[in-house]
Amino acid sequence: MNRKEFVQQSFFGLTVFATGVGLAQCLGGCTSSTAPTDVDITLDLTAPENAALKQVGGSLRTNGIIVARVAESEYIAVQSACTHEGATIRWQQSANQFQCPEHGAAFSRTGAVARGPARTNLVSYTATINGTTLRITS
Ligand code: FES
Numbered sequence: 789m790n791r792k793e794f795v796q797q798s799f800f801g802l803t804v805f806a807t808g809v810g811l812a813q814c815l816g817g818c819t820s821s822t823a824p825t826d827v828d829i830t831l832d833l834t835a836p837e838n839a840a841l842k843q844v845g846g847s848l849r850t851n852g853i854i855v856a857r858v859a860e861s862e863y864i865a866v867q868s869a870c871t872h873e874g875a876t877i878r879w880q881q882s883a884n885q886f887q888c889p890e891h892g893a894a895f896s897r898t899g900a901v902a903r904g905p906a907r908t909n910l911v912s913y914t915a916t917i918n919g920t921t922l923r924i925t926s
Pocket residue numbers: 870871872873874875888889890891892893904905906
């Protein structure tokens with residue numbers, strides 16, 4: 789085997805190995821999203837850009853997080869990227885869950901997987917209301 793053949797065979801072997809590793813990871817549940825960390829966000833609920841939260845059932849996305857108003861004085865927050873392949877999830881008040889429009893995954897209020905293909909829970913955050921100020925923290 790000359791040098792050229794060695795390099796070609798080594799590259800081929802490395803490619804096959806890398807593909808195999810990638811497939812093995814996907815069979816275990818692909819995840820391509822990362823959840824925000826060290827979160828500390830304050831939202832002024834009187835500000836026009838936060839108007840979506842004025843009504844129960846409303847939601848908005850900010851800094852990789854989706855915030856939903858689920859009751860008169862109750863807000864919840866989870867990462868906005870689906871743990872399946874990273875599509876942006878949305879809050880569905882009538883179903884009382886977060887849903888992903890890409891492949892149909894659903895998550896509970898706390899971000900727990902309720903329906904696949906997602907296998908990993910969403911990261912949830914603490915939402916604390918104080919007057920007209922909503923604070924979202926890790
Ligand atoms: S990206 Fe959400 S279910 Fe596939």
